Amino acid sequence: MRTGIATVCLSGTLKEKMQACAIAGFDGIEIFEQDLVTSPHSPEEVRKMAADLGLGLDLYQPFRDFDGVTPDLLKANLKRAEAKFNLMERLGMDTILVCSNVATATIDDDGLRAAQLAELAELAGAHGVKVAYEALAWGKYVDDYEHAYRLVEMVDHPNLGTCLDSFHILSRDWDTAPIEDINAEKIFFVQVADAPKLSMDVLSWSRHYRVFPGEGQFELAKFMGHVVRAGYTGPVSLEVFNDVFRQSDTERTAVDAMRSLIWLEEQSAQWLAGTSAAEGTEGAAASRRRYPMELATLPKVNEPAGFNFAEVKADDTAQLEKLLGQLGFGFEGRHRTKDVQLWTMGQARVIINEQAASHAEPAIAALGFDVDSPVIASARAQQLKAPVVARKVQADEEVFQGISAPDSTEIFLCQGSPDGTAAWTHEFGEGQEHASSAQNAVIDHVNLAQPWQHFDEAVLFYTSALALEPQPFAEVPSPSGLVRSQVMETSNGAIRLVLNLAPAQQAQTARKTYQEHIAFAVDDLVATAREARKRGLEFLQIPANYYEDLDARFDLEPGFLATLKELNLLYDRDANGEFLHFYTATVGSVFFEMVERRGNYDGYGAPNAPVRHAVQYDSLHRV
Amino acid sequence: MRTGIATVCLSGTLKEKMQACAIAGFDGIEIFEQDLVTSPHSPEEVRKMAADLGLGLDLYQPFRDFDGVTPDLLKANLKRAEAKFNLMERLGMDTILVCSNVATATIDDDGLRAAQLAELAELAGAHGVKVAYEALAWGKYVDDYEHAYRLVEMVDHPNLGTCLDSFHILSRDWDTAPIEDINAEKIFFVQVADAPKLSMDVLSWSRHYRVFPGEGQFELAKFMGHVVRAGYTGPVSLEVFNDVFRQSDTERTAVDAMRSLIWLEEQSAQWLAGTSAAEGTEGAAASRRRYPMELATLPKVNEPAGFNFAEVKADDTAQLEKLLGQLGFGFEGRHRTKDVQLWTMGQARVIINEQAASHAEPAIAALGFDVDSPVIASARAQQLKAPVVARKVQADEEVFQGISAPDSTEIFLCQGSPDGTAAWTHEFGEGQEHASSAQNAVIDHVNLAQPWQHFDEAVLFYTSALALEPQPFAEVPSPSGLVRSQVMETSNGAIRLVLNLAPAQQAQTARKTYQEHIAFAVDDLVATAREARKRGLEFLQIPANYYEDLDARFDLEPGFLATLKELNLLYDRDANGEFLHFYTATVGSVFFEMVERRGNYDGYGAPNAPVRHAVQYDSLHRV
Known part of the structure; x- marks a missing residue:
């Protein structure tokens, strides 16, 4: 499993975050735009730092409020997107996260949305960029991952796929089983976050109370099991907005984050083995081999006596x-x-x-x-x-x-x-x-x-x-x-x-x-x-x-x-x-x-x- | 206006809280049961401390989960109540807060509830105690102040009245105008709390995020205006569960609390004057005189230039x-x-x-x-x-x-x-x-x-x-x-x-x-x-x-x-x-x-x- 983490999870400057991620052993990172904008390092310097640290730059994010807009706004949005695609070329990055529109969408029409996303995908393709479109749980018209995927299918462009984020899916109690029906080639990115079950508005919950897998109450092993069974093999990356983590020691939080992914990997493998066993098809070891994503295992322990x-x-x-x-x-x-x-x-x-x-x-x-x-x-x-x-x-x-x-x-x-x-x-x-x-x-x-x-x-x-x-x-x-x-x-x-x-x-x-x-x-x-x-x-x-x-x-x-x-x-x-x-x-x-x-x-x-x-x-x- | 505050608003021991309330200038306090239970001071000592400090002991609270229960549980509840009535006699206190049942109610029947409350009122009367029945916003069957008052009217006992708590009313967006229709003699107590408007479950909101009047977003002057117009003249007492206040300096928080009531008094008078003026009946000064509760005024200031x-x-x-x-x-x-x-x-x-x-x-x-x-x-x-x-x-x-x-x-x-x-x-x-x-x-x-x-x-x-x-x-x-x-x-x-x-x-x-x-x-x-x-x-x-x-x-x-x-x-x-x-x-x-x-x-x-x-x-x- 390729491990990743969004820089917004951690405290510090972009450089401090990148160093901490490398020390904790992550394969790659998501660059949160604000961390780049506020950094004294040029895109070329960031690219070199990442290469020197052995960190992949796996996702640039977020690009907001693109789809479902008027023609004038679309034009401005495409111009804004092109500036980011140029920036990504300098960073050597090829995937950008586009969130479903929250603030500026005025037209609720899947046909129009698909047409606008197709224009974006075409522009992205010209810059060698792939667009991962994600349904935010509080998106104005698109708030459900299956809806986001339907749009991706409608557009059917090699540079448009979807991003699955466990928070946006599990916070809304969406069923995760249909993830298996998604064409794996169209899953461009997977983000994971856990959270305590709180009954509050989903935006505040998301922005302040997310935690790393294993620290909350979401059924993440099941979510990941479905992702693995869909055939996805890309990065599994943490995107955790948490008020405490944002002000804690950078390196230590990065290690906590890495621990959560290692643990999730094991739990996902166990969920898959358990599901396969329940389906009576094959043994645990065999079931793991069926899926293209490789899930590492850990030495097993029982609870202490x-x-x-x-x-x-x-x-x-x-x-x-x-x-x-x-x-x-x-x-x-x-x-x-x-x-x-x-x-x-x-x-x-x-x-x-x-x-x-x-x-x-x-x-x-x-x-x-x-x-x-x-x-x-x-x-x-x-x-x-x-x-x-x-x-x-x-x-x-x-x-x-x-x-x-x-x-x-x-x-x-x-x-x-x-x-x-x-x-x-x-x-x-x-x-x-x-x-x-x-x-x-x-x-x-x-x-x-x-x-x-x-x-x-x-x-x-x-x-x-x-x-x-x-x-x-x-x-x-x-x-x-x-x-x-x-x-x-x-x-x-x-x-x-x-x-x-x-x-x-x-x-x-x-x-x-x-x-x-x-x-x-x-x-x-x-x-x-x-x-x-x-x-x-x-x-x-x-x-x-x-x-x-x-x-x-x-x-x-x-x-x-x-x-x-x-x-x-x-x-x-x-x-x-x-x-x-x-x-x-x-x-x-x-x-x-x-x-x-x-x-x-x-x-x-x-x-x-x-x-x-x-x-x-x-x-x-x-x- | 008689000012009060519940001891649960403050940090420290019961004695520290009482001293801080006296220094801040409160007329009386509500004794939160846990503060008494954990105190090394006997009820008689607490009574003497209050007298020495010039503090009224205005409300004993809370008595929970009384009404709508099976006959067996009613018997146990009455026994539990009698122990508290005896305790109140030793404290020299005459009013107890009874909250609508959350945990143990199994029978949703106003007739039964009224009968059980009547038994409680009769027992209270024998001990010279008045029962102030309050609808909690998350009460199992009774969660609305008008419902609580209907029960009080049904029972029609001199020792049963209602307690109005601004949080339980305003958090649910209940209309406060019908407060004016309540018989003032049946309002045994009024509690006030402000809160920021948060979209979260009302119990968590209540237990952690209440603030003093003027620090949140509730329309408290209007609430108080209706209370005054109803003819109420008893204590107006703060009941504010707040995670920060509970761990802050006791005396300073008590002063902040007192400031909020002084300000609320002025705002309520202004609301009443404005309402009377809008109704075209009388001038501001005259309108204040119409109501039995006296509201103090403050020197007026405009905003700074x-x-x-x-x-x-x-x-x-x-x-x-x-x-x-x-x-x-x-x-x-x-x-x-x-x-x-x-x-x-x-x-x-x-x-x-x-x-x-x-x-x-x-x-x-x-x-x-x-x-x-x-x-x-x-x-x-x-x-x-x-x-x-x-x-x-x-x-x-x-x-x-x-x-x-x-x-x-x-x-x-x-x-x-x-x-x-x-x-x-x-x-x-x-x-x-x-x-x-x-x-x-x-x-x-x-x-x-x-x-x-x-x-x-x-x-x-x-x-x-x-x-x-x-x-x-x-x-x-x-x-x-x-x-x-x-x-x-x-x-x-x-x-x-x-x-x-x-x-x-x-x-x-x-x-x-x-x-x-x-x-x-x-x-x-x-x-x-x-x-x-x-x-x-x-x-x-x-x-x-x-x-x-x-x-x-x-x-x-x-x-x-x-x-x-x-x-x-x-x-x-x-x-x-x-x-x-x-x-x-x-x-x-x-x-x-x-x-x-x-x-x-x-x-x-x-x-x-x-x-x-x-x-x-x-x-x-x-x-």
Whole structure:
């Protein structure tokens, strides 16, 4: 698959964008006119830069408001087009995008439109240019890809074809199956964009909220499957207008974009294989070979089996040790070669890393995921351009394959074991796993703060590299604004990550870091809380008003309510079960949560999150 | 008018919110349940805090999903309600908001709904509570205020009335005239919110994009006029869910909120006066007296007549002096008592203030507006809670009334003169106005960067205190993201302010301040540019590609195009006229623009703004 990207997806100057696209590994780019107009580089210089960078200049765009106009306007439009065709010759470009008319069309007549497009195609042909005509979702008379293609067929000129853009098609819920009926020679270009499903006017949606494939909710693999089955072999190019990407780091966004196409390629191949299998015709491998477009594959991974460990890091680790000890974790010893400690409670393993920078406050540094094969998972992640994390090991120690998530948390790919133990624990202490506290525990979920520039990138990262599934997006009120929350999890809930986008902090807040946490699940939360209290744990103090409201909402048994209140426990209930949990005080940017899931409760106590935020805010502001 | 605000409008804890509301001068508040639930203060403590602050506790809200349910659910709902009524007794509150059912209604039957609401009203009565029933715009069966009122009438219970919320009514484009037919005794509460007209689902629109009155596009004065004519005399309370306000400074947002109600009060009185006059019944003053609600008035101002001056400030002013001199400004002398200089070009006056902090880069510090009466305009601004700016004057010097705009620019209210001169210029140099350069000039517009937290506040500030009119909102692409742009101007264009919201700057940008500028209009821009070039002015360098595109778009006369290119001039044309302009290089965060308006061109060369941004970005990144 030939990969491409429109320069409008990225921040920076044309030169910066081109360099970033080359570094990210794109085959070609679409030049968005404004990027050229505002560039100090001449068309000839741009052509040379592209050649030097090994980037194809695959599409010049957009040419607007051409068809369905009066004769006078047609004349002006053809003159305007000729200027662009001359420019394209200097750039060495041969394809231009012409959008269906939005602003100046006054005549709704397919015959006239075809005649005008034929004139344009003829002029284009004289300059060696091909015109890719695209139906915009908000085109005045032509807003549907099948209509655009009918016009192309009517004109039947070698220099006129169509451009298919997934946004304009999927935002309108058009059926994508008829793409297969399009003559592949007449598909001059394919643009892809994903988007969250928003109910707003399609123009605003398109101009601000498009995202890269895998970061939204469109069925892009299916769209691409139809394109492949039509026999198309040209560029598949990203055209993503996104307010955040436009102001983020150019190179990093380009890599995120490239990752999305690599992933889409795999998903498209899987969709094709699945469809062929369903049709009962051939096997997956054979079905791929039937189509002229070659779709690369990736090393396959299943979803992770669970958390292997979590790692926190600090310059002074005393507070972390104290908290874990009070929660019931046992100290299992120090690593034989590194300045790290192991603490466990049942199968919940926490590494305390003492190698932080001087004065660094406690923070979550790394997570271990149990996977079938660390080597294969790492290979997949690297093909998806995940940055590799190097970790020194001695010769006889377990080698951890690590990658860096978009928020810089290190994700280590570990060899899981059927009994939930981890071989590497032998590198700690006496070389054997110790009996820990009375209660068993596992890591239930981890809550990570995401930088606002990398929220969508994180969704694609965990989806593509680690086979987690995004859950419906939520928003939680806090005293300093709405916290946007995206859960990524495995189908069985063995891995649950909560990605939170914190509001911009108020200027007067002394400590600005958004708090992150690790939650552990136990069988008997009340007992755990009582023991922790005996050990002197500082619980997050829940206001009395909360328990009154809880009682009004759930009509709880008075003794149970009194226990919740006594121990600062929070409570939630849904049709599937119940959820009890409590939070510790915060050290640095980290706190811990203990949870008990009763029945098949599958949530995170979302109705209680505002209480937690308010109390944490209050305690920060009292400092 | 009794003023109120819901605590959900503001950031912070309940206590912080209450204090901010008292400081801003609200009569009462609505307690949003979540703020109480998450508060460490008991209901009794909250009651005492409110009493100490002189704040009424006017509404407890929301009580959701009550009506149209099965008998089992009704029983649970009544129990839930009773808990809240008990809580309200402890808070000393007597009115609760009950929203039309969204989630749990299963029976669409007005008879049943009325019967259930009657049970609720009876229970409320036993606790001395009044129920204000409100139709949510997205209510499952009840989504229309007239429907909600019909139910209130059916029940006919002294403890059941309705709550009118401008958002739920105006977002659905319901006619507001029938409000006058509602029995005023049955209107238990009125909530007001404004909003920009967005085409998106009404729930998302409501939860994220509401703004304070005067910051959006709803016809709120008309809404309030109908409410007043209905005979309502209770609280008029803001309920504004806004993502930005929720994370902004609590006290400042409360003041912005209060300003919006003061302004709305005046606008409502004017609407009533206008309507009465149109009906030919009575004069404005008499019409106000007819209604039981008293509406306060403000000192009246007309729109400003023009810019009196602009002031720039720096520690080292050499670069500013050089730029102004090269543009053709003449140095008129230093002030006799202050460290400021006066530079003029015709009627364009620029003050260079040398009193900036050490190492402060050049920046726009103040603007003078010509008004009919500085004293009246200042009085109005102060009643609208604009912060007063103090400026020292000697006994015989002109006293400037100054206020501080939301972005901290100081706005001085000056006495205009019919011939465009300014009396205070005699305080400079030889005590007389000097003949300046050959060309006349005026300040055409000023472009100011707005902090993201105060963009809406700025719109209301200039609308309410200075009688400017907001124009349609625009967005301009730049290499570091979209720049959001709001023009505020007088009807004749004598004052034009462009409020720009810059994208979050890329971390790698060395100089992060968004650039602001002052534009001067001259009669012959080509001559001005030639003279400036002779004086060695550093023009912003416009790329050659721009002129090729310009030619393709406008088909310009070759000699004219060559002149534009030679002098780095930008060009725009619309149906009304033409626009020529050029920019200087930037010093500190300031640059200057010279413009020539031909015919009735009324814009700002918006198609050229991306070119300006790109070239400025490029020069910053080359530094």
